[in-house]
Amino acid sequence: MINWRGAYAIFWHELMRAFRTAFGSIIAPVLTTSLYFIVFGAAIGGRINEIDGIPYGAFIVPGLLMLTLLSESTSNASFGIYMPRFTGAIYELLSAPVGVPETLIGFVGAAAAKSLILAAIILATATLFVDYTIVHPVLAIGYILMVSAAFSLFGFILGIWADGFERLQIVPLLILTPLTFLGGTFYSIDMLGQPWRAIALANPIVYLVNGLRWTFSGTSDVNIWLSFGMTLGFLAVCVGIITFIFRTGWRLRD
Amino acid sequence: MSGVSTSTHRASRAGRRPLAIAGPPAILPPVSEPILDIRGLSKTYKGGLTALEHIDLTIRRGEIFALLGPNGAGKTTLIGAVCGLVRPSGGTIHAFGQDLSTRWRSLRRRIGLVPQELALDMFDTVSRTVNYSRGMFGCPPDPQRIESVLRSLSLWDKRDAKLRELSGGMKRRVLIAKALSHDPDLLFLDEPSAGVDVELRRDMWQQIGELRARGTTIILTTHYIEEAEEMADRVGVINKGRILLVDETRAIMGQLGRTEARFTLETPLAALPAALQSFPLALEDGGGLLVYRGGDGSGKGKREVADLTRALVAADIDFIALETAQSSLEEIFVGLVKNREKAA
Ligand SMILES: Nc1ncnc2c1ncn2[C@@H]1O[C@H](COP(=O)(O)OP(=O)(O)OP(=O)(O)O)[C@@H](O)[C@H]1O
Ligand SMILES: [Mg+2]
Numbered sequence: 001m002i003n004w005r006g007a008y009a010i011f012w013h014e015l016m017r018a019f020r021t022a023f024g025s026i027i028a029p030v031l032t033t034s035l036y037f038i039v040f041g042a043a044i045g046g047r048i049n050e051i052d053g054i055p056y057g058a059f060i061v062p063g064l065l066m067l068t069l070l071s072e073s074t075s076n077a078s079f080g081i082y083m084p085r086f087t088g089a090i091y092e093l094l095s096a097p098v099g100v101p102e103t104l105i106g107f108v109g110a111a112a113a114k115s116l117i118l119a120a121i122i123l124a125t126a127t128l129f130v131d132y133t134i135v136h137p138v139l140a141i142g143y144i145l146m147v148s149a150a151f152s153l154f155g156f157i158l159g160i161w162a163d164g165f166e167r168l169q170i171v172p173l174l175i176l177t178p179l180t181f182l183g184g185t186f187y188s189i190d191m192l193g194q195p196w197r198a199i200a201l202a203n204p205i206v207y208l209v210n211g212l213r214w215t216f217s218g219t220s221d222v223n224i225w226l227s228f229g230m231t232l233g234f235l236a237v238c239v240g241i242i243t244f245i246f247r248t249g250w251r252l253r254d
Numbered sequence: 255m256s257g258v259s260t261s262t263h264r265a266s267r268a269g270r271r272p273l274a275i276a277g278p279p280a281i282l283p284p285v286s287e288p289i290l291d292i293r294g295l296s297k298t299y300k301g302g303l304t305a306l307e308h309i310d311l312t313i314r315r316g317e318i319f320a321l322l323g324p325n326g327a328g329k330t331t332l333i334g335a336v337c338g339l340v341r342p343s344g345g346t347i348h349a350f351g352q353d354l355s356t357r358w359r360s361l362r363r364r365i366g367l368v369p370q371e372l373a374l375d376m377f378d379t380v381s382r383t384v385n386y387s388r389g390m391f392g393c394p395p396d397p398q399r400i401e402s403v404l405r406s407l408s409l410w411d412k413r414d415a416k417l418r419e420l421s422g423g424m425k426r427r428v429l430i431a432k433a434l435s436h437d438p439d440l441l442f443l444d445e446p447s448a449g450v451d452v453e454l455r456r457d458m459w460q461q462i463g464e465l466r467a468r469g470t471t472i473i474l475t476t477h478y479i480e481e482a483e484e485m486a487d488r489v490g491v492i493n494k495g496r497i498l499l500v501d502e503t504r505a506i507m508g509q510l511g512r513t514e515a516r517f518t519l520e521t522p523l524a525a526l527p528a529a530l531q532s533f534p535l536a537l538e539d540g541g542g543l544l545v546y547r548g549g550d551g552s553g554k555g556k557r558e559v560a561d562l563t564r565a566l567v568a569a570d571i572d573f574i575a576l577e578t579a580q581s582s583l584e585e586i587f588v589g590l591v592k593n594r595e596k597a598a
Contacts, residue, residue: 003359009389013382088373092432095337096390097362253341254299254334 003097010098010106011113014080018114025076025114026121029068033122036064037129040186051188052219057130061123062212063185066147068122069115070180070205073148074172077111077155082168085159085251094253100246104153111152112145119144132216140215146231147208153238160251179205184213189221204230287351289315289440289471290336295345297331297495305331307495309345313440313473318466320486320503321475328495329475330370333442337367349440363392366438370445370475372425376418380409383417384431391436403434406461422449430458434465441465443474447481459485513555515546517566518575529569533562544573555580 018025041057048056084090093103126132134140162168183205189197200206201222211227214220220227245252290313297306305328313319321329334340336347338358347354349361375383384400404410407427417425426449433441446462447455462485466472476482482489483503490500499506522541534548546562549555559578566573 001359003392005392005394006390009386013386013389017378083375087375088369088371089375091337091339091367091369091373092387092390094339095362095365095367097359097392098390099359249341253339 002101003099006096006098007102007105007109010093010102011110014107014110015113018076018080018110026118029072029118030121030125033064033068033125034129036060037126041129051191052217054217054219055130058132058217059188059213060186061126061130061132062216063183063209064126065119065122065144066183066205066209066212067180067185068118069144069147070151070176070208071172072118073111073115073151074155074158074176076114077108077152078159078162078168080107080111081156081159082162090252100243103246104156104242108149108152108156111155112148115148115152116144119148134216135218136215140212143212143215143228143231146235147212150231150235150238153235153242157238157241157245160245163251179203180209184209184221204234207231287315288312288348289350290473291346291348292332292336293346293348295332295335295347296343297328297335297340298343305495306335306342309495309497311490311497311500313471314488316466316469316471317487318462318472318474318485320482320489321473321492322477322479322482322489323475323492324477327492329492330444331495332492333367333444333473333475337365337442338362363436364439366433366436366441368426368429368433368441368443368446370448372422372429374417374425374428377416379414379416380404380420380428380431381413383428384435387432388435393436399437400435403431406464407431408457423451423454426450438470440471441473443472445475445477447476447478455481512547513549513559513578513580515559515562515576515578517544517546517573518542519544520572520574523571527569527571529565530562533558533565535562 037057037060040060044056050056051059081090084093098106158168158171182200183203184200189200189206192200207222207227207230210220210222211224211231214224214227244250290311292309292311295306295309295311296304298304309328309332311332321332323329331340335342336349336354350364352361354361378386381400381404384404385395388400389395401410404413407430409424409427409431412420412424417428420428426446430443430446433443443462447458450458459481462472462474474481474486486503488501489503489506491498519542522539523537523544524541526535526537533546536545536547537543538545544566546559548558556578563576
């Protein structure tokens with residue numbers, strides 16, 4: 001029997017904790033997105049032709065959204081589990097009637113839920129700067145949900161693996177952000193010549209960005225099924241790692 | 255999180271009756287069904303340090319059990335193994351008659367833990383963190399229950415304060431409030447009075463007594479001998495991962511709780527006068543030192559020493575110095591540890 005009350009308590013506590021620091025969690029992403037739109041959309045975008053028949057401003061909306069989803073999901077989930085490990089407050093979680101499902105619903109669910117709320121805020125902010133349409137809205141929501149969940153799981157793993165604040169920062173900073181920037185956030189990889197195009201295709205983020213872009217505009221640089229497949233595969237790998245972590249108590253129980 | 259089990263857990267448990275009572279080598283057999291039954295529990299940490307070595311321990315329903323031992327004895331490890339913080343290397347743990355490694359989700363609802371360290375999210379508020387604990391343990395919200403817990407620990411006025419704004423003793427009481435928020439039947443207190451002042455310690459003892467009166471079984475660890483002596487029904491002495499002794503607090507005091515009084519006489523006596531024959535006395539130092547050794551830890555020794563003093567005065571035997579000493583639990587404990595170390 002799953003401890004639903006426990007799962008809900010963790011979920012709510014985590015979500016509220018994340019939003020209690022309102023500036024960091026809501027204003028900052030809105031500000032960042034606005035800056036991107038001003039710089040790339042208005043200033044530079046005016047000099048760039050349409051990409052795949054889409055105005056540049058609208059073209060970067062899914063990419064920017066993906067940028068925020070990845071970094072916010074990862075950092076929220078990783079801090080959510082790292083902090084109690086750091087303070088020792090995790091003792092309570094370990095001694096509570098709380099297992100894998102409760103923990104995932106609570107920590108990963110809260111991080112993903114926060115990302116969804118942020119996604120809505122960012123899309124609303126984007127309407128102030130550019131005209132964009134969402135061709136497949138239901139699929140877009142589904143895709144955002146999937147990516148948020150996947151990277152919240154990833155963040156959770158990161159938060160358990162990290163044994164210092166540096167490590168917690170280093171993966172998003174050194175791996176996630178560069179891959180996202182190079183992953184076709186602000187350009188179509190069709191604009192690249194060889195060998196850069198081939199190299200870009202090895203970047204998994206390319207498939208995530210293009211998957212989301214497809215739900216917005218109906219066009220994509222890569223096979224859309226490959227995008228969905230990669231996202232699901234990433235999700236599955238994360239769930240597998242987390243199951244292993246709980247089985248063995250790795251970094252949680254001595 | 256998940257109740258991680260080791261294969262030895264189930265294996266060595268096979269064939270045992272769930273409620274079989276085969277306690278540790280205690281003088282008095284357990285009188286009621288054990289609420290916690292630990293068999294052959296071992297723990298070797300990753301670095302190779304063995305913190306627990308084949309621990310057998312049975313805790314009776316409704317008792318206060320004090321785990322006494324020096325730094326690094328394995329007290330926290332033992333509690334951690336029961337509460338899910340430490341993965342045992344071997345042995346079995348049954349709580350409420352059920353295997354804790356398989357039925358952990360339902361059993362843990364009934365177990366509360368107050369950790370040794372002040373492990374708290376310092377930016378949270380008192381009431382939020384206590385309500386969170388209750389929810390995490392699967393209980394529906396109950397503001398009245400939380401209020402009464404906070405009031406009983408004198409935290410009600412601080413309910414909206416951030417934890418970082420509280421004093422150390424208050425933080426410790428928040429940890430206790432968190433552990434009580436889901437009304438556990440079995441409560442672990444890992445050094446509850448560390449960092450708590452004398453007055454509050456008295457309060458805390460009283461509250462622990464009240465919990466027990468309501469039927470909560472309590473296992474506490476302490477370095478304060480008087481705490482164990484004052485509160486515990488039974489005491490277990492642990493050192494270097496082994497349980498040295500488990501017995502009724504009173505029985506330990508009865509066995510070993512001696513009073514010794516040394517009277518330095520003005521003029522040495524050749525033999526004990528008849529008037530003093532009823533006391534357990536010895537003449538030492540060529541008759542210049544009259545030594546009383548007696549009592550059973552119940553206060554009888556001190557009374558007899560008082561009587562003896564009067565008898566000496568009545569018999570006109572002058573003494574110029576008097577020293578008395580109680581063998582406290584501390585001495586017993588230190589003696590035990592030394593004996594074991596010699597034997598090893
Ligand atoms: N996580 C750990 N990894 C490795 N060794 C550990 C760990 N935790 C405790 N130990 C070791 O296990 C032994 C028992 O430690 P434990 O914390 O159980 O002692 P204790 O009886 O609670 O001591 P104290 O009275 O100081 O709280 C010590 O030697 C300690 O160094
Ligand atoms: Mg300890």
